[in-house]
Amino acid sequence: xxxxxxxxxxxxxxxxxxxxxxxxxxxxxxxxxxxxxxxxxxxxxxxxxxxxxxxxxxxxxxxxxxxxxxxxxxxxxxxxxxxxxxxxxxxxxxxxxxxxxxxxxxxxxxxxxxxxxxxxxxxxxxxxxxxxxxxxxxxxxxxxxxxxxxxxxxxxxxxxxxxxxxxxxxxxxxxxxxxxxxxxxxxxxxxxxxxxxxxxxxxxxxxxxxxxxxxxxxxxxxxxxxxxxxxxxxxxxxxxxxxxxxxxxx
Amino acid sequence: xxxxxxxxxxxxxxxxxxxxxxxxxxxxxxxxxxxxxxxxxxxxxxxxxxxxxxxxxxxxxxxxxxxxxxxxxxxxxxxxxxxxxxxxxxxxxxxxxxxxxxxxxxxxxxxxxxxxxxxxxxxxxxxxxxxxxxxxxxxxxxxxxxxxxxxxxxxxxxxxxxxxxxxxxxxxxxxxxxxxxxxxxxxxxxxxxxxxxxxxxxxxxxxxxxxxxxxxxxxxxxxxxxxxxxxxxxxxxxxxxxxxxxxxxxxxxxxxxxxxxxxxxxxxxxxxxxxxxxxxxxxxxxxxxxxxxxxxxxxxxxxxxxxxxxxxxxxxxxxxxxxxxxxxxxxxxxxxxxxxxxxxxxxxxxxxxxxxxxxxxxxxxxxxxxxxxxxxxxxxxxxxxxxxxxxxxxxxxxxxxxxxxxxxxxxxxxxxxxxxxxxxxxxxxxxxxxxxxxxxxxxxxxxxxxxxxxxxxxxxxxxxxxxxxxxxxxxxxxxxxxxxxxxxxx
Numbered sequence: 001x002x003x004x005x006x007x008x009x010x011x012x013x014x015x016x017x018x019x020x021x022x023x024x025x026x027x028x029x030x031x032x033x034x035x036x037x038x039x040x041x042x043x044x045x046x047x048x049x050x051x052x053x054x055x056x057x058x059x060x061x062x063x064x065x066x067x068x069x070x071x072x073x074x075x076x077x078x079x080x081x082x083x084x085x086x087x088x089x090x091x092x093x094x095x096x097x098x099x100x101x102x103x104x105x106x107x108x109x110x111x112x113x114x115x116x117x118x119x120x121x122x123x124x125x126x127x128x129x130x131x132x133x134x135x136x137x138x139x140x141x142x143x144x145x146x147x148x149x150x151x152x153x154x155x156x157x158x159x160x161x162x163x164x165x166x167x168x169x170x171x172x173x174x175x176x177x178x179x180x181x182x183x184x185x186x187x188x189x190x191x192x193x194x195x196x197x198x199x200x201x202x203x204x205x206x207x208x209x210x211x212x213x214x215x216x217x218x219x220x221x222x223x224x225x226x227x228x229x230x231x232x233x234x235x236x237x238x239x240x241x242x243x244x245x246x247x248x249x250x
Numbered sequence: 251x252x253x254x255x256x257x258x259x260x261x262x263x264x265x266x267x268x269x270x271x272x273x274x275x276x277x278x279x280x281x282x283x284x285x286x287x288x289x290x291x292x293x294x295x296x297x298x299x300x301x302x303x304x305x306x307x308x309x310x311x312x313x314x315x316x317x318x319x320x321x322x323x324x325x326x327x328x329x330x331x332x333x334x335x336x337x338x339x340x341x342x343x344x345x346x347x348x349x350x351x352x353x354x355x356x357x358x359x360x361x362x363x364x365x366x367x368x369x370x371x372x373x374x375x376x377x378x379x380x381x382x383x384x385x386x387x388x389x390x391x392x393x394x395x396x397x398x399x400x401x402x403x404x405x406x407x408x409x410x411x412x413x414x415x416x417x418x419x420x421x422x423x424x425x426x427x428x429x430x431x432x433x434x435x436x437x438x439x440x441x442x443x444x445x446x447x448x449x450x451x452x453x454x455x456x457x458x459x460x461x462x463x464x465x466x467x468x469x470x471x472x473x474x475x476x477x478x479x480x481x482x483x484x485x486x487x488x489x490x491x492x493x494x495x496x497x498x499x500x501x502x503x504x505x506x507x508x509x510x511x512x513x514x515x516x517x518x519x520x521x522x523x524x525x526x527x528x529x530x531x532x533x534x535x536x537x538x539x540x541x542x543x544x545x546x547x548x549x550x551x552x553x554x555x556x557x558x559x560x561x562x563x564x565x566x567x568x569x570x571x572x573x574x575x576x577x578x579x580x581x582x583x584x585x586x587x588x589x590x591x592x593x594x595x596x597x598x599x600x601x602x603x604x605x606x607x608x609x610x611x612x613x614x615x616x617x618x619x620x621x622x623x624x625x626x627x628x629x630x631x632x633x634x635x636x637x638x639x640x641x642x643x644x645x646x647x648x649x650x651x652x653x654x655x656x657x658x659x660x661x662x663x664x665x666x667x668x669x670x671x672x673x674x675x676x677x678x679x680x681x682x683x684x685x686x687x688x689x690x691x692x693x694x695x696x697x698x699x700x701x702x703x704x705x706x707x708x709x710x711x712x713x714x715x716x717x718x719x720x721x722x723x724x725x726x727x728x729x730x731x732x733x734x735x736x737x738x739x740x
Binding site for chain 2: 050051052053054073074075077078079083084086089090092093094095099100103104105107108111143160164
């Protein structure tokens, strides 16, 4: 489903190289975790997959269902089924959350050649998803993410993921800034969307999130490369020993 | 990234030829020679068969105008205007005033049809709820060609007609109020307007009457090299209420054209006037060639106690906008409001804002201004809030926000605050922001195109003001803002 081959990335207009020939595969329905120390390039990887303009890909390819998405604009990648849960979701002042959700859902439907959702159908879907994530209705009327707490913003990301029904979701440090209750709610939201068609790439600094979202595969990233790949036990080993061994290995 | 880079390129290369109202109507016109002399003033007055006092008033204005100089304090630049190279009067040829729509040149009716302005009452009546009806005064170059629903409004005691007709039918009302809010010598363009004004609307709402429908005037400049000098006067007697909307468009031409209007509003005790403008004059092309110079003086006088005047404007057109709709808060407890969205793109220059002049006790005012600059345009908010010695407990709240799209445009905020009483409370908030790449990326990650993302963010930015427009126009205004930013917005 997601396949990354020999990916080299530097910051646009600078010489700073961040990813140096990274390879990664996430199969259909797989939950893959990437763990790594700060500055290893985890967030850059998520941004490059989604198409953020600040980076320049100097070599390599990112395939989604066999199609190289690097030449596609961020909205085309979204319509192709890619979702990024942001570490720091943006505030959009003056735009009610409901308005934003409807615009996003219909924009993707339009790109895929589907008819727009009717208003009752839209509201039905939003209410069902919001209830699952414990998002109160008044929050949906407020401008998107404006004045939301860290936990509310992350829940809103999961709500969007649920409604947009992507086939590949990248979660960028979704656990950062969450207390344990919020973490459980977010993890439940992710687990509810696990299915054989939906792949996840869960990026995290700590093992803690993986207690609630059980990964199939764990990758260790350091200095712009995947340096080790294993099963869930690898995460526990990292928790016990830290990243020291891997920082020199790269 | 490709899409965002493309957006920036499109903004840079913005072609204002996206303007949708740039067509020219071919009508046989009557106009005197170019240039401005006492004879021009006499010609206009006699064409309109005006009373002698009106001619004297005009001539007095003309003589004073000759001693004045153009103001240069605004943050706009343009070549010297040759006031002798302008036609001051241009009217479609017809035998006397048309008595019904059937006597109006079909080409003109067709022009309004293209602009989407309903002039046939029967068509409007069919299928429209009475409370949603809009009466229209249609001004084509120098004359009003038709005013709809006059008879029905008259039943409620409301006078709604062109100012030319008002001078024939209600000269005493015009004489009492004209120049009483904007004095003849108020400023260079107002004085010029006083000498050569040609047409505009006249509204009179008698005591205790709530105007039964929205009133609107649609201004169209069609002729080449012609100045449009509009004069509008709206009076709301004690306890009266009216909501009025004006719209403006012009053909796409290479030469600059002048629109120098004067609008005066008067509210007596407990009366309210809500005045909305959707200004979409031709803005000129990408290189700043052509476009309307919109040099306008608009002022309201809250003459009575607890009266209220509210200006709402959506400014998207004109090469240069120089406009400060103001309120004189004379009556005790009166209230002034100014809600503005000013969008500039291409090479447009906007210097606009308001004046809230607190004279009476317990007067309040509120200013919400949203400036959006794109392309290579310059967008300035200039405002004055002042409190007279006797304006105890005056209150003002001002909020000026500027949004920049791209990196070649400018936003400027110039607030003046003067208080001569220690009991006044004036608050001023201002922000300048840029649509961030991060916000755009976030929206695009959710599937919105670069244009849709920008439109969504811009609409969020102007929401507070759009809510102030009469509902049926808010949707139009929203579309207009998107069209004006085309290239940066879809």
